Amino acid sequence: xxxxxELYAESATAGxxxxxxxxxxxxxxxxVNGALDQFAARAANALVGNAPTDxxxxxxxxxxxxxxxxxxxxAVTGAPSEPAVDGRPHPAWTPLSVRAGETVRVGVSxxxxxxxxxxxxSFDVPRLMGSCAPDSxxxxxxxxxxxxxxxxFRSHPPLVNRRFGATVFDFGIPRDIGRVPGVLDVIDxxxxxEFGSGLQRLFDSRYTVTPRINHVGLRVAGYVPRRPAPGEVxxxxxxxxxxxxxAGDELLVLMRGRGITAGYPVLAVLTSRAQDVAAQLRPxxxxxxxxxxxxxxTAAYLERRRLLDRIALRARTAFAALS
Amino acid sequence: xxxxxxxxxxxxxxxxxxTLRVTVVGTDTDDVWKAVHRLAGWLNRGAxxxxxxxxxxxxxxxxxxxxxxxxxxxxxxxxxxxxxxxEQDEPVRSGVIDVPVLFGGAAGPDLxxxxxxxGEPVARVIELVCAKEHLIRCLGGPAASAMTDGPDFPVPVPxxxxxxxxxxxGAISVAGRQLVIGPVAAPSGWRQIGRTPLDILRTDAEAxxxxxxxxxxxxxxxxxxxxxxxxGTPMRHRHDD
Numbered sequence: 001x002x003x004x005x006e007l008y009a010e011s012a013t014a015g016x017x018x019x020x021x022x023x024x025x026x027x028x029x030x031x032v033n034g035a036l037d038q039f040a041a042r043a044a045n046a047l048v049g050n051a052p053t054d055x056x057x058x059x060x061x062x063x064x065x066x067x068x069x070x071x072x073x074x075a076v077t078g079a080p081s082e083p084a085v086d087g088r089p090h091p092a093w094t095p096l097s098v099r100a101g102e103t104v105r106v107g108v109s110x111x112x113x114x115x116x117x118x119x120x121x122s123f124d125v126p127r128l129m130g131s132c133a134p135d136s137x138x139x140x141x142x143x144x145x146x147x148x149x150x151x152x153f154r155s156h157p158p159l160v161n162r163r164f165g166a167t168v169f170d171f172g173i174p175r176d177i178g179r180v181p182g183v184l185d186v187i188d189x190x191x192x193x194e195f196g197s198g199l200q201r202l203f204d205s206r207y208t209v210t211p212r213i214n215h216v217g218l219r220v221a222g223y224v225p226r227r228p229a230p231g232e233v234x235x236x237x238x239x240x241x242x243x244x245x246x247a248g249d250e251l252l253v254l255m256r257g258r259g260i261t262a263g264y265p266v267l268a269v270l271t272s273r274a275q276d277v278a279a280q281l282r283p284x285x286x287x288x289x290x291x292x293x294x295x296x297x298t299a300a301y302l303e304r305r306r307l308l309d310r311i312a313l314r315a316r317t318a319f320a321a322l323s
Numbered sequence: 324x325x326x327x328x329x330x331x332x333x334x335x336x337x338x339x340x341x342t343l344r345v346t347v348v349g350t351d352t353d354d355v356w357k358a359v360h361r362l363a364g365w366l367n368r369g370a371x372x373x374x375x376x377x378x379x380x381x382x383x384x385x386x387x388x389x390x391x392x393x394x395x396x397x398x399x400x401x402x403x404x405x406x407x408x409x410e411q412d413e414p415v416r417s418g419v420i421d422v423p424v425l426f427g428g429a430a431g432p433d434l435x436x437x438x439x440x441x442g443e444p445v446a447r448v449i450e451l452v453c454a455k456e457h458l459i460r461c462l463g464g465p466a467a468s469a470m471t472d473g474p475d476f477p478v479p480v481p482x483x484x485x486x487x488x489x490x491x492x493g494a495i496s497v498a499g500r501q502l503v504i505g506p507v508a509a510p511s512g513w514r515q516i517g518r519t520p521l522d523i524l525r526t527d528a529e530a531x532x533x534x535x536x537x538x539x540x541x542x543x544x545x546x547x548x549x550x551x552x553x554x555g556t557p558m559r560h561r562h563d564d
Contacts (some may be wrong), residue, residue: 026378026387027367029462030531128526135505137466140526176484190336190344235470235501236462237378237385239342247484259464259509260378263482263499267401269339274389297340305391 005070005152007119010103013062015144017123019055021256022131031257032240033133033215035280037114038272039304040078040178046312047075047095047171049319054122055132057144060114063107066145070100070155073120079112079280080178086240088097093173095315097159112180112280113213121154136215136257159322171311180280184253184270185292185300186243191265195245198225202243202268203291210250211283215257218278219250220287238262241270241278243289253278269299271305331358333406335399343386343395345402355382355533356460360536362405371401373493375539378468379536380461381501418538419456422504424495424517425550426452443474449544451467451475452495452516456539457502466524467532469504471540473497486512493519504540506532515540520550521558533558 009015020041021034035058045054057064063081068074076083076092083090084105090096098104108115125132130277134141144150158251190200207222223317224245238244242254244264253270254262270278271292281287328410330343331349338344345362349355363379366386378385386398426449427434457471473480474497482498487510490496494505496513503513506523524531534540538560545553 023374023376026385027363027376028531029464029467031464032387105534129529129532138524138526138531139507178426187339190338203405234381234499235461236344236380238464239338239385239387241339259466259468261380261461261463261470269342271340294337294340294395296396299474301340301390319341 005068005072005121005155007072007123007150007152008067008069009144009146009148009150010065010067011146012059012144012148013065013146015057015059015064016134016145017055017125017142017150018058018133019131020053020133022129022133022135024129025131025135026237026260028129029260030129030135031260033135033139033257034131035116036215036256037078037116037276039276040114040116041118041309042308043074043093043173043311044077044116045122046308047077047093047315048073048120049119049312049315050118050120050122053127054118056119056122057117058114059108059117059144061108063105063115064117066104066106066117067102068098068104068119068152068155070102070152071158072098072152073156073159073212074098074104075118076115077107077118078115078178079108081107081109081112081115083107093177094171095159097156099158110282112178113282114279119152119309120156121152124151134215137259139299159319171314173311181277182285182287183290184277184287185297186268186270186272186274186289187292187294187297189242189266189268192266192267194227194266196224196228199267201225202289205288207251207287207289209281209283209285209287212250213281213283215255217255217258218253218281220253221250224249224251227265233263233265235261235263237270238264238266241272241275242266243268243270255279272301273297326389328492331355333402335402337395338385341388341390343388343398345384345386347382347384352381357386361410362402365405370405371398380463388559395538407535418534418562420517420534420538420540420558420560421543422495422521422558423543423545423549423553424452424519425545425547426517430518430550431495431516434494434516437480437514440480441478446476448516452502453542453544456541459534459536459538459540461536462532463503465505466507468506469532469534469540471502471504473500473502476500480514482512486510487515490515491518493521495519518550519558520545520553520556522555523558525557533560
């Protein structure tokens with residue numbers, strides 16, 4: 001096709017094209033990586049009728065300005081923001097019909113850290129082990145910087161009469177969907193007993209998010225539980241969300257880009273929902289850890305996945321009816 | 324005969340809401356390691372559920388799953404059944420990779436320190452590292468590092484109290500009773516004793532590194548000139564053309 005649709009990045013600072021992660025990576029020694037706020041990423045793709053694993057843009061800390069060469073259907077989710085099309089504000093967490101040449105400004109407010117932009121049909125980008133997720137350790141991935149142009153697989157005819165805007169869709173998304181709570185739910189880690197009474201103080205203490213946050217880990221300053229008898233531990237697989245207690249006065253929460261093995265004991269593990277929350281924390285924010293159970297965490301997780309199922313179903317139904 | 328042999332048993336611990344740590348307990352480290360990798364292979368072939376993935380190491384398997392598709396209880400119960408299955412003889416890949424190493428100096432800043440800790444001269448440390456073929460036990464972080472049993476040192480080697488922010492690609496490091504070859508530049512708390520000039524990792528191939536668990540590594544000492552001459556040569560198996 002000679003007239004391939006493209007999405008041009010007029011301005012972008014810390015954007016990447018990512019997906020839900022390199023699920024075949026960990027068994028081959030690579031981190032899973034992928035969107036840190038998995039719920040927001042899944043929702044963005046669902047809102048434009050994409051498959052959950054389709055590539056989308058993740059922008060961290062900074063907004064971006066995009067301009068499609070063709071008519072496209074987009075959705076912005078994640079950190080609370082109000083996308084603007086040619087200066088006119090539109091709601092996030094809903095499909096957004098953008099005409100060829102219009103400028104879409106996606107902001108990242110200080111109520112969160114990462115925003116996601118999905119485009120119907122998704123991006124044509126290189127993949128490794130089936131995933132486009134960037135891996136900074138091995139130098140793989142597609143970054144979105146000012147002046148970059150991303151190939152799209154498809155354009156999308158305008159969906160709605162612009163007099164009605166995109167609000168004609170109702171996906172049943174709760175109003176507080178992008179709110180970032182200051183509490184991280186954790187489940188006791190397999191090595192929790194090694195920390196004795198220090199573990200309880202994890203839940204009684206307040207922590208401050210440091211500026212040292214990236215895809216590999218999130219460092220929070222505050223009380224660090226100590227093991228009475230630290231020794232050399234055999235390297236073992238370590239889960240995403242693991243809370244580790246290295247030397248110093250900061251706890252380390254492992255994110256999706258973590259090395260898959262470690263020789264440190266695992267104090268606690270963030271729930272899947274809490275991992276999404278952690279992805280939106282900003283430096284200086286005060287947080288605390290709250291103990292929960294795997295059963296409660298799974299119930300909360302399933303509730304959100306069912307919401308995603310409903311969004312995907314309603315999006316597909318709406319687009320089928322309109323096309 | 325059972326899935327793990329008679330001398331090992333399996334312990335399953337929850338590790339968050341979407342991960343299990345499965346530890347194989349036994350007296351023979353080879354039996355334990357073989358059971359770990361057999362179990363991981365079985366899980367990664369989709370035996371329980373296609374989205375379940377397993378990370379095998381020395382004595383444990385980290386099992387990741389999506390609670391939308393399956394539960395920790397279901398996986399634990401399947402693993403219980405796997406223990407009772409007859410052992411299947413899988414062809415164990417066991418190639419040999421020759422790895423030239425420049426020891427000490429800037430290439431191995433901790434070599435002298437390690438010599439002091441084990442109470443042997445530096446030359447003897449190098450001799451011990453090169454004395455045997457090191458079995459690759461697992462691929463670990465960061466970036467598919469080759470993790471092997473350590474050299475036959477008399478005592479385990481403590482990690483650095485504060486990890487280095489960056490060790491270069493090709494670093495050969497030891498800690499505890501383990502040795503690791505790091506394909507990429509990364510932070511590390513291990514003791515770096517040398518560096519290989521070989522190019523280890525490529526991202527234009529599905530298998531990003533040339534080795535797998537079960538392969539063996541033979542270290543060969545080279546001097547600076549030998550190192551310079553080999554710089555950038557792709558790492559490969561001994562019998563590759």
